[in-house]
Amino acid sequence: MTRGFYIGRFQPYHQGHHRVIADIAEEVDELVVGIGSADQSHSVRNPFTGGERIMMITKALADLDLVTYAVPLEDINRNAVWVSHVRSMSPNFDVAYSNNPLVVRLFEEAGIEVRGSPMFDREVLRGTEIRERMVAGDDWSDLVPDAVERVVSEVDGIERIRRVSDTDVEATPND
Numbered sequence: 001m002t003r004g005f006y007i008g009r010f011q012p013y014h015q016g017h018h019r020v021i022a023d024i025a026e027e028v029d030e031l032v033v034g035i036g037s038a039d040q041s042h043s044v045r046n047p048f049t050g051g052e053r054i055m056m057i058t059k060a061l062a063d064l065d066l067v068t069y070a071v072p073l074e075d076i077n078r079n080a081v082w083v084s085h086v087r088s089m090s091p092n093f094d095v096a097y098s099n100n101p102l103v104v105r106l107f108e109e110a111g112i113e114v115r116g117s118p119m120f121d122r123e124v125l126r127g128t129e130i131r132e133r134m135v136a137g138d139d140w141s142d143l144v145p146d147a148v149e150r151v152v153s154e155v156d157g158i159e160r161i162r163r164v165s166d167t168d169v170e171a172t173p174n175d
């Protein structure tokens, strides 16, 4: 039995993540999906809460023939103990999947096997691109699984990201 671990911020969970997990499903029996920066929300870079991202991932992965656990992980300000923090919150895992150089280094120093994953359609399948489209009113829904589009709608996510991307010039003191 092999259990994998895949970490991301998933702001939002998109088709690139979905393709990666479909490939990982060929290699492992179970997968922990670590939701990084779970304590961050209501900002342009991190509009969705940890709970909203749990919904996106749980619903998007419902059709996949793979046991998955979505685990929210708060950021901590000590990289040296981050792997211990992850381990304290997650089911045990045998292999971690990431392309993030810091994450790869921290896991390798802790003696955990790390596998990279290929990038799919990276010009558009990026959280940053999707968030920019949400703010601009451009099409974004084809870039995410249908379940994610429904969660964004349920939590009124487009209105939120537009609000938090506004600069309140008039509220700046001494301007």
Ligand SMILES: Nc1ncnc2c1ncn2[C@@H]1O[C@H](COP(=O)(O)OP(=O)(O)OP(=O)(O)O)[C@@H](O)[C@H]1O
Residues within 6 Å of the ligand: 007, 008, 009, 010, 011, 015, 016, 017, 020, 097, 098, 099, 100, 117, 118, 119, 120, 121, 122, 125, 126, 127, 128, 129
């Ligand atoms: N298009 C993609 N294809 C394959 N993997 C991807 C793709 N986009 C992101 N990933 C990977 O998914 C993991 C989680 O990434 P993350 O949630 O930060 O997404 P992102 O799209 O890079 O977001 P952002 O633009 O907000 O930084 C990372 O390991 C990243 O390399």
Ligand SMILES: NC(=O)c1ccc[n+]([C@@H]2O[C@H](COP(=O)(O)O)[C@@H](O)[C@H]2O)c1
Residues within 6 Å of the ligand: 007, 008, 009, 010, 035, 036, 037, 038, 074, 075, 076, 077, 078, 079, 082, 098, 099, 100, 102, 103, 106
């Ligand atoms: N010290 C820490 O809290 C620490 C260290 C390494 C990664 N992380 C988190 O892991 C996630 C990595 O995801 P990405 O690969 O999508 O950047 C991010 O949410 C990042 O904040 C946190």
